[in-house]
Every structure is written in C-alpha cells, then in structure tokens.
Amino acid sequence: xxxxxxxxxxxxxxxxxxxxxxxxxxxxxxxxxxxxxxxxxxxxxxxxxxxxxxxxxxxxxxxxxxxxxxxxxxxxxxxxxxxxxxxxxxxxxxxxxxxxxxxxxxxxxxxxxxxxxxxxxxxxxxxxxxxxxxxxxxxxxxxxxxxxxxxxxxxxxxxxxxxxxxxxxxxxxxxxxxxxxxxxxxxxxxxxxxxxxxxxxxxxxxxxxxxxxxxxxxxxxxxxxxxxxxxxxxxxxxxxxxxxxxxxxxxxxxxxxxxxxxxxxxxxxxxxxxxxxxxxxxxxxxxxxxxxxxxxxxxxxxxxxxxxxxxxxxxxxxxxxxxxxxxxxxxxxxxxxxxxxxxxxxxxxxxxxxxxxxxxxxxxxxxxxxxxxxxxxxxxxxxxxxx
Amino acid sequence: xxxxxxxxxxxxxxxxxxxxxxxxxxxxxxxxxxxxxxxxxxxxxxxxxxxxxxxxxxxxxxxxxxxxxxxxxxxxxxxxxxxxxxxxxxxxxxxxxxxxxxxxxxxxxxxxxxxxxxxxxxxxxxxxxxxxxxxxxxxxxxxxxxxxxxxxxxxxxxxxxxxxxxxxxxxxxxxxxxxxxxx
Numbered sequence: 001x002x003x004x005x006x007x008x009x010x011x012x013x014x015x016x017x018x019x020x021x022x023x024x025x026x027x028x029x030x031x032x033x034x035x036x037x038x039x040x041x042x043x044x045x046x047x048x049x050x051x052x053x054x055x056x057x058x059x060x061x062x063x064x065x066x067x068x069x070x071x072x073x074x075x076x077x078x079x080x081x082x083x084x085x086x087x088x089x090x091x092x093x094x095x096x097x098x099x100x101x102x103x104x105x106x107x108x109x110x111x112x113x114x115x116x117x118x119x120x121x122x123x124x125x126x127x128x129x130x131x132x133x134x135x136x137x138x139x140x141x142x143x144x145x146x147x148x149x150x151x152x153x154x155x156x157x158x159x160x161x162x163x164x165x166x167x168x169x170x171x172x173x174x175x176x177x178x179x180x181x182x183x184x185x186x187x188x189x190x191x192x193x194x195x196x197x198x199x200x201x202x203x204x205x206x207x208x209x210x211x212x213x214x215x216x217x218x219x220x221x222x223x224x225x226x227x228x229x230x231x232x233x234x235x236x237x238x239x240x241x242x243x244x245x246x247x248x249x250x251x252x253x254x255x256x257x258x259x260x261x262x263x264x265x266x267x268x269x270x271x272x273x274x275x276x277x278x279x280x281x282x283x284x285x286x287x288x289x290x291x292x293x294x295x296x297x298x299x300x301x302x303x304x305x306x307x308x309x310x311x312x313x314x315x316x317x318x319x320x321x322x323x324x325x326x327x328x329x330x331x332x333x334x335x336x337x338x339x340x341x342x343x344x345x346x347x348x349x350x351x352x353x354x355x356x357x358x359x360x361x362x363x364x365x366x367x368x369x370x371x372x373x374x375x376x377x378x379x380x381x382x383x384x385x386x387x
Numbered sequence: 388x389x390x391x392x393x394x395x396x397x398x399x400x401x402x403x404x405x406x407x408x409x410x411x412x413x414x415x416x417x418x419x420x421x422x423x424x425x426x427x428x429x430x431x432x433x434x435x436x437x438x439x440x441x442x443x444x445x446x447x448x449x450x451x452x453x454x455x456x457x458x459x460x461x462x463x464x465x466x467x468x469x470x471x472x473x474x475x476x477x478x479x480x481x482x483x484x485x486x487x488x489x490x491x492x493x494x495x496x497x498x499x500x501x502x503x504x505x506x507x508x509x510x511x512x513x514x515x516x517x518x519x520x521x522x523x524x525x526x527x528x529x530x531x532x533x534x535x536x537x538x539x540x541x542x543x544x545x546x547x548x549x550x551x552x553x554x555x556x557x558x559x560x561x562x563x564x565x566x567x568x569x570x
C-alpha cells in the first residue's frame with residue numbers, strides 16, 4: 001500500500017454537559033491542550049489540524065469550523081473541517097489519518113467539538129432542515145421519527161422486543177458511571193426504560209442519548225515520530241467510510257448497508273478476516289439503544305438478527321467476550337455530536353493502552369474498533385486500531 | 388526520551404474543562420447571553436423531476452419515473468437513476484394506495500415539543516409507505532390518520548386521502564394523510 005503507518009499518541013477530552021458556559025473555541029482549547037499535554041508535545045510540533053463539528057444550524061452562525069481554528073491550535077496551519085452528521089467524529093480521525101498517511105504531514109491534531117446548547121431552548125428544531133425540503137419537510141418530521149421508524153423496522157425484521165433492546169441503556173449508562181466526563185451515568189433497570197416518557201413509540205426517553213456540549217482531541221503521528229513520543233503508540237490499522245443514498249425511504253432500514261461497506265474496507269486494510277474473533281473491543285455508535293445492536297450487525301460483529309442474543313448472553317458487557325461501549329457510549333457519556341464519535345476513538349486508545357482506569361476491560365485487548373453513523377441513516381465511518 | 392506513557396483521565400483532570408450551567412441560568416439571565424431568532428426565507432427550485440411530481444399531486448395523482456436498465460419504477464421520480472448512473476426513462480402514474488413499510492407513534496412535534504396526549508391530542512403517526520405500482524421497497528414519508536395508533540402494523544394496506552381539488556397547491560401535503568383501506 002502506498003501510505004505510511006500512523007499512530008495515535010495522545011488524547012484529551014472535556015466533560016460532557018447539557019449547557020456549557022464555555023464557547024466552542026474554549027471547549028476545543030481544553031481538549032486540544034490536554035491531548036498535547038498527554039504526550040508532552042507542543043503546538044510547534046503539530047503540522048496540521050483536522051476539525052470536526054456538526055451543522056452550523058446548532059450554532060446559529062456559519063463558518064463554525066473556521067472559528068474553531070484558534071481554540072484548536074490551527075491558527076496559520078493547514079486546517080480542514082468536515083461534517084457528515086453523526087459520522088463526523090470518526091471521520092475527523094479518518095481525515096487525521098489521511099493527512100499523516102499521505103506523507104504530507106508528520107503530525108496532525110484532530111479535534112471534534114459540539115455545542116448544541118446554543119440552539120435554545122432545544123436544538124431538535126434544527127434537525128428539520130436535514131430532511132428533503134420539498135418531499136419531506138412539509139410533513140414536519142423530527143429526528144426522533146426517523147429513528148423510531150427505523151427501530152420499528154429493525155424489531156419487525158428480527159422479532160426483537162423493546163424489553164431486550166432496553167438492556168443496552170442499562171449497560172451503557174452503568175458503564176458511564178466510571179467515566180469522569182459522563183453526563184448521564186446511572187444505575188437503571190429495564191423497567192425504568194420501558195416506563196420512561198414515550199417520545200415516539202417504540203422510542204422512550206431512556207432509549208435516547210442526551211443533547212450535549214463537549215470536545216475531544218487526539219494527536220496523530222507518523223511512525224518515526226510516534227516511536228519518539230511514546231512507548232505505547234496505538235496504530236490506526238484500518239479506516240473505512242461509505243455514504244448511502246439520501247432516498248432513505250427506498251432502502252430497507254432494518255440493515256445498515258453503509259456500515260457494512262465501511263467496515264469491510266477497514267477490515268480489508270487491517271487484514272482482518274474474522275472480525276467477531278479478531279476484534280476484542282468495540283465502540284459502535286449508540287445515539288439510541290437499538291442503534292448499538294443495528295451497528296454491531298452492520299459491522300459483522302454480530303450475525304444479522306443475532307445481536308440481541310449477544311446482549312442477553314452478556315457478551316457485550318465490559319467483562320464479556322466482546323465488550324461493547326465500555327466507555328458508556330453516547331447513552332451514558334453524552335452526545336455532543338461530532339465529539340461523541342471521537343470520544344469513541346479516544347476510548348479505544350485508552351483501553352488498548354491499559355489506561356482506562358475503572359472502565360478498563362480485562363484481558364489486555366490489542367485490537368479495537370470505533371464506528372460512527374450519521375446523515376439520513378446514511379453514512380458509516382469506521383476505524384480499526386491495534387497496539 | 389520516551390514520554391506520555393501514563394495518561395488516565397481522572398475526575399481531577401477534567402474537573403475544570405467545563406462550567407456546567409442549567410437551562411434556568413439562561414432563562415433567568417444569570418449568565419449573559421446574546422439571542423437571535425432568525426427569520427430566513429428561501430425559494431427552492433425543485434428541478435424537472437420533483438416539479439412534475441408536485442404538479443401531478445395537484446392533479447390528485449402520483450407519478451414516478453422508470454429506469455429501463457434496472458427496471459425500477461422510482462418514487463419520488465428522479466431525472467437519473469442513482470444505481471445505474473444514467474438518465475431515467477418514462478414517466479408512469481402509480482396508485483395512491485400502498486403498504487406500511489414501517490411507522491412510529493410520536494408524542495412530540497418537530498421541535499421536540501410535547502403533545503397533550505392525556506388531554507386527547509392524537510399522536511402523530513408518520514410512516515414509510517410503499518406505493519403500489521412503484522418498485523417494491525420504494526416508499527415515501529407521510530402521515531397516517533383515521534386509524535387508532537394501536538391498530539397500525541407493518542404491512543397494513545392504506546390509501547391516500549386528498550385535499551379537495553381547489554385546495555391543492557402542488558405539495559406533498561395535497562395528500563392530507565393515508566388511511567387504512569376499508570375504513
């Protein structure tokens with residue numbers, strides 16, 4: 001292959017919260033500063049910056065990515081901003097990889113930031129504009145509808161029940177109790193989920209991740225730099241991404257083809273033949289409970305129709321054979337859209353280095369996967385990382 | 388020197404990264420905010436395919452477009468087939484009946500505002516409806532009504548309920564909603 005080996009060598013994160021007083025730039029600064037400190041590097045050693053932040057509609061002003069340049073340490077450096085909805089955070093990591101793997105830069109600071117709270121009192125209305133302006137917006141859809149509609153189809157296809165799917169919320173919110181940045185860590189029961197407010201049946205309130213503010217940053221380095229910086233580089237061994245058609249009503253929503261395409265590209269690059277055996281730990285995107293299961297199937301980490309059985313068997317618990325969302329995921333840690341995706345990449349970094357503290361999964365995992373999803377049930381972004 | 392080999396995020400480390408506010412802090416003006424309520428206006432030209440689709444809706448008809456290569460009857464109609472990556476072919480009228488592919492029962496509006504369900508407000512019941520005459524799986528997003536939400540099921544047969552001709556304006560909302568066939 002014509003690209004260079006790339007490692008993650010440092011990481012930083014802010015707490016996730018519903019309303020942060022700090023501005024977008026200040027949030028970015030906190031995460032970026034921590035990431036550089038963690039690997040004892042300074043800004044002069046950073047060649048370029050990859051920024052991920054979701055729609056400007058949350059912020060109410062355009063060029064949000066550009067205004068993040070200072071907080072992200074990107075002033076007068078090559079900066080690139082990307083946005084693919086919820087897939088943005090992992091796409092930012094893929095961009096960081098591209099910058100370094102290409103040979104053009106030796107280091108890249110990757111930052112994903114979101115401040116959803118500026119859309120006040122609630123950012124939900126901003127999502128109306130993701131739907132087709134002529135054929136869909138006139139029926140006044142909300143983001144909750146599209147998830148509830150997809151969940152219904154997923155349950156119908158496989159005979160899954162709400163009771164079983166609710167166990168994802170129980171697991172992830174419990175895992176998040178051990179995450180110092182978590183917004184919604186909690187000890188809850190299946191009944192708590194089922195009895196929580198109905199948002200759009202089959203989705204109840206506790207099936208949904210919160211709206212959040214927060215930022216995450218990673219430092220990427222080419223191999224010769226990485227080996228000087230740390231004894232524990234975490235290699236970006238596979239990346240993949242794919243975008244499906246925006247005609248979301250003409251696809252069968254029960255299965256995310258785009259996640260499969262993205263995952264297979266990442267597996268091929270990483271030389272992974274049997275993902276369910278070779279991947280020790282996974283952080284699939286979980287903005288809704290069923291999404292974790294839906295994505296596990298798309299990622300080939302669970303058989304189609306077999307993800308709920310894995311959940312029921314405890315396979316996806318932190319001490320199971322394939323720990324899934326040991327961070328606490330979006331359901332527990334929170335969902336500042338772009339930052340949530342990069343939080344997953346950061347979690348794999350800490351887990352593979354054995355630095356995840358109380359969240360550490362047993363068994364010295366050496367291969368992990370992070371995935372995000374976004375747009376109109378449309379984009380899959382996947383990274384495979386190894387020690 | 389090898390550095391950066393002990394990185395664990397701790398409560399102490401992240402403590403000062405964020406100042407968490409409450410919604411009340413903003414509404415009670417405990418923090419200074421600048422507010423803006425945009426009122427932007429747009430006029431979307433809908434292109435040849437969707438313009439015809441809208442014009443036919445005004446006539447009380449649903450029109451699709453075929454791709455001869457993959458043999459799909461595509462709804463909404465499009466000028467090119469995104470699978471074959473070639474121009475689409477004939478316009479074809481399809482039925483105003485169909486089948487519920489999937490649906491939900493929403494207790495919230497588009498701004499996540501709560502509907503007064505206890506007070507008797509009917510929940511929204513949006514659905515993906517596969518239209519008869521279009522290729523299998525070709526659905527559109529629309530609303531179901533005139534049916535108890537509890538009775539809605541995947542596979543349910545439905546028919547469009549149109550606005551009276553004089554009220555139609557060339558919009559997807561010229562169909563008021565879909566209702567079960569036989570109701």
